[in-house]
Amino acid sequence: MKTVWRGICNQWDCDEMGHMNVRVYVEKQMEGLAVFAHALGMPHAFAKNAPSTIIPVDQHIRFVREVLPGRPITMQGCLVEVGERDAVVYQELRHGDGELAACFRTRIAHVDTSSIEPFAWGKRVRAAMADDLGTPPEESAPRSIDPDAPGIPLTDISIDLPRSLGVPCIGMGAVPAKHLNVHGWMEPQWIIGRVSDSVPNLLHGWRKTVAETAGGLRMGAAVLEYRIRYHAWPQAGDLFEVYTGLGDVIGKTHSLYHWVMDPVTGKPWATTRAVAITLDLDARKAIPAAPEALAELERLAPKGLGI
Structure with missing residues (x-):
């Protein structure tokens, strides 16, 4: 899997429970997705005036271990499957000691930015996708929700x-x-x-x-x-x-x-x-x-x- 994000949990990322809020998990997941887009040959997907982009359509998240302030965390990702105009991306956040903190399975769609209508991946992107297919670890499997x-x-x-x-x-x-x-x-x-x-x-x-x-x-x-x-x-x-x-x-x-x-x-x-x-x-x-x-x-x- 490719490393797509690395940083920490800041104090202001946390809610009244003292741990990182769910909003911030998705914020970091989307930032990691933007990094991954570069590897897929779509470096301008999240830039202003881009003709096309990728959006989440259906997302499953497991919160495995709490992320607390000041703790280092790293995100890696890979593709799980690829369709004509969509794909499933797996991303995981791990603590500095390697323990799994959270994992995401996100079905994304390739859309026109003017209409938000899906359309097929380009040949260059599909060729790049072939190098990023992988298998999520067993410990990240969904438990209570079938995605x-x-x-x-x-x-x-x-x-x-x-x-x-x-x-x-x-x-x-x-x-x-x-x-x-x-x-x-x-x-x-x-x-x-x-x-x-x-x-x-x-x-x-x-x-x-x-x-x-x-x-x-x-x-x-x-x-x-x-x-x-x-x-x-x-x-x-x-x-x-x-x-x-x-x-x-x-x-x-x-x-x-x-x-x-x-x-x-x-x-x-x-x-x-x-x-x-x-x-x-x-x-x-x-x-x-x-x-x-x-x-x-x-x-x-x-x-x-x-x-």
Whole structure:
């Protein structure tokens, strides 16, 4: 695999849990993807006025070990498969001692920057891709989320569904210009970032109760695994609303479906699934939730959404 990024986790990359926020993982993944684009013969893909670029379409992320401030981390990547106009890229972040921190499997599409419509790879790029095919290590395999499971048809994803189910809107806003890439679309890391910023509106009180019931522990949270389907790209001034419903509850983990929607058109910007835990901030271990707490969680975030 090629080395595509190297740096550290800064203090300002971390959230209230003391570890690197999910938004920053994707920010570094996208920077690594831009480096990888050079190796594929697309050095201008992320430059202003480029005729074509690559965008994430469907992404799976596993957060394996916490990344803490000041710790050195390195990213490597390879191609897993190549299609006529798309490909699957594997990227991994490792700590300085070689331990796996996080891994990404991202289906990317080759698109025209004026229309965001996919079109075929050029012959020179396809030739370069042949040298970058590889096999991800077994330790990076998906665990709780199947990245290849069929998603909901785009025509069936409407803002009317969560509203009709009583699924709460936990976040909303308008896209600022500073969150756009050089092509004028919202950068991918801000999709997961806006979801991350919204979740406390739903779960802060619930997680606090779970921690208190477990013995007055200091409460936090951590995401273990994520899948994001990107459906459309907001531009400056576009509105978004985040709706969150409960998925499976297995052991100490709970699964949440987050729909990032356009309230003007009723169509999706992105649909996501996250597997998370309530975290003991001192022991850095998962806190199990009692049955009555899980019943309350389903009341707060009714089931019925998917990805």
